[in-house]
Amino acid sequence: MIPGRGEGGEDVPQGTVVAVQANFYQVRLLGGGESVLCTRRSRLKKLGQKVMVGDRVMVEEIDEVDRRGAIAEILPRQTLLERPPVANAEQILLVFSLAEPPLDPWQLSRFLIKAELTELSPCLCLNKLDLVSPSEQAAWQERLQQWGYNPLLISVEQRKGLDRVLGQLAGKITVIAGPSGVGKSSLINQLIPDATLRVGEVSGKLQRGRHTTRHVELFELPMGGLLADSPGFNKPDLDCDPTELVYAFPEAREALGQGACQFSDCLHRDEPNCQVRGDWERYDHYLKFLEEAIARQELRQQRPDEEEALKLKIKGSGERVYEPRLESKKYRRRSRRSRHQALQDLVEEVQSEELES
Ligand SMILES: Nc1nc2c(ncn2[C@@H]2O[C@H](COP(=O)(O)OP(=O)(O)OP(=O)(O)O)[C@@H](O)[C@H]2O)c(=O)[nH]1
């Protein structure tokens, strides 16, 4: 096979979009080599087809000298993640730490549920094993097995367990997520020592900073595969259909696999003959997250236009309050685009406040 050509040796080379910078796309051609800086053919523009990081594309008009080309076609996507915007990712690598910051079961649960609600599969990594005793490590391992997960315990600092992480990532597109300070950047730096593999570096005033959901940084792994780092996934709100939430808990999936609830629309709270309600650790998490999903759904139904401008507070008692936000200066910007971004920022603020409360 000619490098960069399709399986059948056809004329149009294929590649993977590894970075998006304004209207330019960096494409890594199949078969390797330096990436090609591409524009998008106007036909795609007219069709309104957006090119995303992770997209498999057909590239035309390749200029071998200048490494330029044009994206002619986007191949069908296997998966699509909206925040962060990544196509064809297979899994979400959730990184948490066993200490500093301490492992908070509610926060971990929330991230796991958010990951389960995507079409990607979650892979859980617990860092900083050097900071806790072997018995504490074992206790977490056992607890999380009850939740339906098999976490990789690692220490980035002591380089323990990293081969297993690499094995898990090889040849796949992975989105990395997790709370602040758990060691995500340290892990990326260990896995990808060669800084030149940092393909998604962004510059220019059109680009927003690292801490926005718009920005996706993609790293190429030494043994093949891509790792997408973006804070976009890091404030997980649970805005799913309330009846879907239960399927995000492996424990509940197992229970439902053994038999159905009496009512097909059972929310697994106080309905009779419920298969899910019972003596499992995260049942409390389920109830709390269900409240949140219901609150969000009500908000969507009652005030579809205002949802993003309202602040949803769920009090400790479970009481839900919608507070109108004061008009912030972000709203006064002119263009639709920046207004949309302002709303996104606002939603993120709301979500982070909720997480903190
Ligand atoms: N003890 C110990 N410390 C670690 C380990 N891995 C990372 N750290 C430290 O944890 C701190 C946070 O690491 P970062 O890699 O910046 O964490 P992050 O998840 O990227 O944080 P954000 O950028 O805020 O999202 C740093 O001081 C690291 O040196 C580890 O395995 N053991």
Ligand SMILES: [Zn+2]
């Ligand atoms: Zn039920």
